[in-house]
């Protein structure tokens with residue numbers, strides 16, 4: 001028996017989910033004639049979606065930015081896969097493990113809008129971005145650009161390259177309320193010199209939810225011969241885009257955030273022609289230099305998480321990327337519009353609906369963010385996270401598809417009373 005025919009006789013499970021999400025299909029069919037913005041306001045529909053999740057009743061969860069919990073059916077199927085891999089043992093690992101992972105990567109590439117030979121499955125954004133920052137062919141004196149508002153772990157990774165290779169780091173500061181895309185593009189453009197090699201930029205700033213004009217930044221940077229690494233931790237499966245349209249060189253994100261996979265799944269896209277120049281973090285010899293799998297030697301890891309990505313994609317697509325984005329933006333605009341004009345409130349997220357989606361950040365004048373977060377939790381049973389730095393002082397507020405208008409009304413009442 002050849003390897004191929006042998007594999008064909010194996011039970012390949014976890015790819016696609018034909019028996020899952022029947023209820024969701026039913027609810028979606030009933031609103032299929034409506035536009036995404038009409039569905040966004042249909043509380044009955046979203047209450048049905050909410051029933052797909054197991055939610056802790058002790059608090060209103062407005063901190064879905066760390067990670068987004070998976071729907072029950074995705075979770076149960078994941079647990080089934082954990083059991084199945086444990087049942088098959090090394091037989092699974094030595095036979096279909098890599099074929100299954102590749103099949104999932106192909107589905108993911110389709111969703112991301114690239115080809116499968118430009119994408120690898122990682123554990124998270126940290127691994128994805130650090131693969132590029134650490135593997136970039138730095139020379140002493142090279143310059144890299146980033147923002148004060150970028151994620152700390154990535155800023156630390158650049159710091160490490162500075163210590164190791166003698167590169168120079170330049171930090172811009174992204175304004176919370178830009179007047180135009182051009183203002184942001186100009187900010188990054190001004191930091192570029194003839195020595196600049198790489199520019200890292202957040203697709204969505206994690207502490208404020210602000211969406212940055214990535215395509216325009218890439219166009220500007222490329223004209224000056226600078227490569228662009230995008231931190232897409234909060235954007236993927238939250239707002240709709242394709243990596244090809246962004247025209248960035250590298251894009252890293254976590255799938256346990258807005259795609260709602262179980263914990264420990266991420267993705268790294270690398271433009272085909274940039275793959276050969278990236279040094280490996282974990283050795284894997286014997287592959288061509290433009291084979292992206294060269295950068296994906298993970299060692300033995302929780303392979304069931306890779307499988308669950310397929311179910312998460314299925315759920316996201318059946319719910320509808322456009323419906324999800326419209327609902328998330330609607331939820332954020334619902335509460336921000338009610339409090340923006342209150343004299344004691346400071347919103348750290350732009351008002352223009354194009355510049356944000358689910359995430360926004362709010363402060364109360366004269367109140368430390370940590371005190372605001374504690375008051376929201378203790379007095380109003382609302383779970384958030386305090387942000388206090390990089391020009392942002394407030395709580396990050398992140399609803400998800402299961403958040404109700406009733407819950408947001410409790411939050412609006414709390415903010416109003418804190419005046």
Ligand SMILES: Cc1ncc(COP(=O)(O)O)c(C=O)c1O
Nearest residue numbers: 124125126127151206231233254
């Ligand atoms: C902008 C940004 N980048 C990177 C990360 C790191 O994500 P992970 O811990 O999933 O690697 C986060 C986490 O919240 C983030 O907000």
